[in-house]
Amino acid sequence: MRQSRALPYILISPSLALILAFVFYPTLYGFQLSFMRMIPLTGEFEFAGLENYSALLGARELWESARVTLFFGVQYVAVVIILGFALALIMNRKPRAMGLYMTLIFVPWVLSDVVASIIWRILFNQQIGIIELTMRNFPFWPKLGLITTPQGALWVMVLLGLWRGLPFAMLLLLAGLQTISRELIEAARIDGASSWRAFFSVTLPLMRSQALVLLLLASIGAVNAAATFLAVTQGGPGRYTEVLGLFLYRTGFQFFRIDHGSTIAVMMFLINLSLTLVYLRAFRSEYRL
Amino acid sequence: MGVLGLGAGVLAVACAAPPTPTPVPPPKPAPAAPTPAPKAAAPTAAPAAKPPAAKEPVKARMWVQGDPKDPGPVAQLRNVTFVNEFQQKFPNIKFELEGVSERIDLKLFVTAKAGDVPDITMYSGQMQQNHAFAGTLTALDDYTKAEPKQFIEDLFWIETETTKSTLDGKKYGFLYSVHARGMWRRKDLIPDAPKSWDDIIKHGKANANGTDKWGFVFFGQKPWSIEVEYGPFVWSQDGKLSDGKEGRAVWANDEVYNAVKLHRDFVHEHKISPISTITAGFGDAWKLFLTGQVAMCVQGTYGLNQAKNTDGKALWDAGKLEFDLIPTKDGNPEKSSRNFGNGWAWGIPKGAKYADAGWEWIKFFSTRETQVRWSLLEGGLPIRPSAWDDKAFELPIYKKFRQAVEKGARPMDLWRTYIEAIETVGAAVEEATLKPDTDIKKILKDSQDAFNGKYFK
Numbered sequence: 052m053r054q055s056r057a058l059p060y061i062l063i064s065p066s067l068a069l070i071l072a073f074v075f076y077p078t079l080y081g082f083q084l085s086f087m088r089m090i091p092l093t094g095e096f097e098f099a100g101l102e103n104y105s106a107l108l109g110a111r112e113l114w115e116s117a118r119v120t121l122f123f124g125v126q127y128v129a130v131v132i133i134l135g136f137a138l139a140l141i142m143n144r145k146p147r148a149m150g151l152y153m154t155l156i157f158v159p160w161v162l163s164d165v166v167a168s169i170i171w172r173i174l175f176n177q178q179i180g181i182i183e184l185t186m187r188n189f190p191f192w193p194k195l196g197l198i199t200t201p202q203g204a205l206w207v208m209v210l211l212g213l214w215r216g217l218p219f220a221m222l223l224l225l226a227g228l229q230t231i232s233r234e235l236i237e238a239a240r241i242d243g244a245s246s247w248r249a250f251f252s253v254t255l256p257l258m259r260s261q262a263l264v265l266l267l268l269a270s271i272g273a274v275n276a277a278a279t280f281l282a283v284t285q286g287g288p289g290r291y292t293e294v295l296g297l298f299l300y301r302t303g304f305q306f307f308r309i310d311h312g313s314t315i316a317v318m319m320f321l322i323n324l325s326l327t328l329v330y331l332r333a334f335r336s337e338y339r340l
Numbered sequence: 341m342g343v344l345g346l347g348a349g350v351l352a353v354a355c356a357a358p359p360t361p362t363p364v365p366p367p368k369p370a371p372a373a374p375t376p377a378p379k380a381a382a383p384t385a386a387p388a389a390k391p392p393a394a395k396e397p398v399k400a401r402m403w404v405q406g407d408p409k410d411p412g413p414v415a416q417l418r419n420v421t422f423v424n425e426f427q428q429k430f431p432n433i434k435f436e437l438e439g440v441s442e443r444i445d446l447k448l449f450v451t452a453k454a455g456d457v458p459d460i461t462m463y464s465g466q467m468q469q470n471h472a473f474a475g476t477l478t479a480l481d482d483y484t485k486a487e488p489k490q491f492i493e494d495l496f497w498i499e500t501e502t503t504k505s506t507l508d509g510k511k512y513g514f515l516y517s518v519h520a521r522g523m524w525r526r527k528d529l530i531p532d533a534p535k536s537w538d539d540i541i542k543h544g545k546a547n548a549n550g551t552d553k554w555g556f557v558f559f560g561q562k563p564w565s566i567e568v569e570y571g572p573f574v575w576s577q578d579g580k581l582s583d584g585k586e587g588r589a590v591w592a593n594d595e596v597y598n599a600v601k602l603h604r605d606f607v608h609e610h611k612i613s614p615i616s617t618i619t620a621g622f623g624d625a626w627k628l629f630l631t632g633q634v635a636m637c638v639q640g641t642y643g644l645n646q647a648k649n650t651d652g653k654a655l656w657d658a659g660k661l662e663f664d665l666i667p668t669k670d671g672n673p674e675k676s677s678r679n680f681g682n683g684w685a686w687g688i689p690k691g692a693k694y695a696d697a698g699w700e701w702i703k704f705f706s707t708r709e710t711q712v713r714w715s716l717l718e719g720g721l722p723i724r725p726s727a728w729d730d731k732a733f734e735l736p737i738y739k740k741f742r743q744a745v746e747k748g749a750r751p752m753d754l755w756r757t758y759i760e761a762i763e764t765v766g767a768a769v770e771e772a773t774l775k776p777d778t779d780i781k782k783i784l785k786d787s788q789d790a791f792n793g794k795y796f797k
Contacts, residue, residue: 091473091756091757091795094449094450094453094474106794110790110794111790112790177614177616178616178628196615196616199615199616199618199619199774200774201774285562286767287561287562287767287770288618288619288770288771288774289767289768289771290767291771301763304443304446305443305759305760305763306757306759306760306763307446307449307757307759308757308760
């Protein structure tokens with residue numbers, strides 16, 4: 052009996068050891084480093100209390116990055132949920148050639164960040180980008196190129212995020228739609244509800260769990276976004292697309308300010324934690340037993 | 341989990357950093373102006389091969405940029421041909437090559453603190469000051485003293501200045517080629533070399549149509565734009581980016597303002613440059629020039645190989661490409677023109693187990709013969725004036741290259757945190773050039789104060 056109780060713990064202990072060694076320990080060390088001051092390039096640390104937090108919270112670059120991240124996050128999360136729902140509803144009707152559509156929709160999702168970023172850069176290239184050259188014929192398109200303007204560059208990144216994030220959003224929501232009994236929808240229709248009414252009053256409330264998961268994952272992904280920004284715009288022009296993740300990377304790995312990098316990482320962790328708690332509270336009815 | 345993973349990555353790097361080296365004294369001022377290069381000495385004979393300290397086999401570690409098995413000709417020449425030739429000369433020394441990604445200097449900072457260093461490594465010449473500050477490299481003075489005098493005298497000033505620490509005057513490495521910059525132009529469109537900023541504007545306007553033909557294109561993307569493009573325009577006015585003593589930013593000055601405004605006006609007022617050039621990457625601007633869409637472009641001497649052999653072959657074969665000193669505000673480039681001189685360097689990390697083997701490699705790589713072969717393929721220029729006597733450098737353009745090396749090449753201003761400094765000012769410059777009505781002085785001042793506020797209380 053004792054052996055059978057211990058067995059699960061024995062079986063998970065290698066994974067647990069790896070997680071402790073490579074996730075928890077570095078994380079705790081990171082928290083510690085956020086309270087230390089590093090003399091540049093020397094590797095020497097000394098206790099600094101809240102100095103790093105104070106310095107970064109007083110730094111214009113941090114607030115600019117936060118503002119950029121907020122703009123990116125709000126646009127991305129809102130649109131990916133709305134479009135994700137739209138696509139999921141379409142796919143739920145099982146259109147003809149659904150397999151082909153699903154394959155095409157999923158291509159951007161399976162690409163790596165770097166490959167997707169390179170494709171995006173080429174598409175919006177001033178001289179040869181097919182999207183850039185095509186859209187330049189429209190009056191609303193900036194004459195000198197979308198990606199060279201601050202707002203334009205950020206929208207290019209939102210579009211890239213959507214291009215890659217939409218497949219997963221659709222898949223998650225489609226899975227939720229497929230668990231909803233058709234009889235419920237039919238019953239609503241029999242009672243006189245229109246399609247829109249049935250969607251908002253029946254379908255949507257039953258999708259709260261999936262919506263919460265998508266909201267959480269999309270928000271955390273938006274806060275942590277860095278690789279695509281590094282590959283497409285490098286945070287430019289100027290610092291107009293330098294999101295928090297990129298600011299962290301630049302500070303920690305390019306400027307070699309490990310202390311400040313750790314502090315930014317802790318701040319991002321706290322932002323993600325706060326978002327998670329807010330969402331869980333807002334959707335708490337899903338979790339009541 | 342994403343944040344934790346990101347934090348784990350940062351911290352895994354931090355975990356490698358043990359504490360407490362000795363504090364470093366403040367840096368001595370860098371020289372204000374280049375001294376003329378020493379007169380070319382007689383061709384340097386290969387220094388007498390000093391046998392390794394012990395005859396027992398030595399397996400030494402060498403760090404190189406990129407994949408050691410890269411099949412490209414330049415990598416093959418360095419990693420295979422030269423290594424084999426060296427090992428034939430020194431049969432008891434075997435090099436184990438380890439490939440490092442581009443941030444080789446960062447890896448060196450980290451592993452030096454961990455004590456896990458190779459015996460010889462490449463590093464970025466312009467990061468020399470940071471390496472000296474961090475104490476990552478072995479001073480080579482004891483080694484060089486044992487060599488013939490010519491071994492040190494037969495070096496260009498820019499080579500020595502780049503590989504010498506301004507903190508203690510010691511030499512810490514040898515460049516393995518010199519890179520200088522200048523103004524490339526289309527001779528068929530602009531027969532005479534532009535000498536002044538007004539000339540750039542005049543010729544630029546004559547060759548720009550605002551859509552697909554441009555007068556001047558520059559590499560504007562931060563942070564390296566500060567080295568290649570903006571720095572020369574500042575230095576030619578005797579301007580500064582740092583104070584040259586502590587690494588304090590002083591870039592909110594008239595010379596930097598003039599340089600930034602000039603580039604902003606190229607785009608917005610004179611319309612000789614496309615707006616995309618403000619964020620153009622290293623290869624983007626040069627490619628535009630080589631494919632015939634641009635009349636002038638500041639680029640390195642290393643652009644020659646690409647011009648001759650690939651993208652610019654048609655123009656080169658037609659004799660349409662020329663290289664000159666970067667024009668100056670006063671119109672006297674022979675006297676005032678400056679350009680960013682640098683290169684990759686070889687150094688021996690502090691604590692290397694087989695430092696003598698590393699030194700033999702440095703000597704081997706810096707001989708006249710090796711320099712000629714390497715420079716012709718890699719596209720850099722030899723570090724020794726004597727190597728220029730070789731027939732391979734008879735092309736007239738090489739005389740212009742040598743002029744750029746001797747007359748105007750200089751290293752970057754002194755920075756304690758090199759990348760952060762040029763990244764900060766680079767971002768400010770990008771922002772200042774994006775629109776025609778930006779307050780350049782305020783942008784420069786804000787970024788200067790933000791940088792200094794981090795390091796100087």
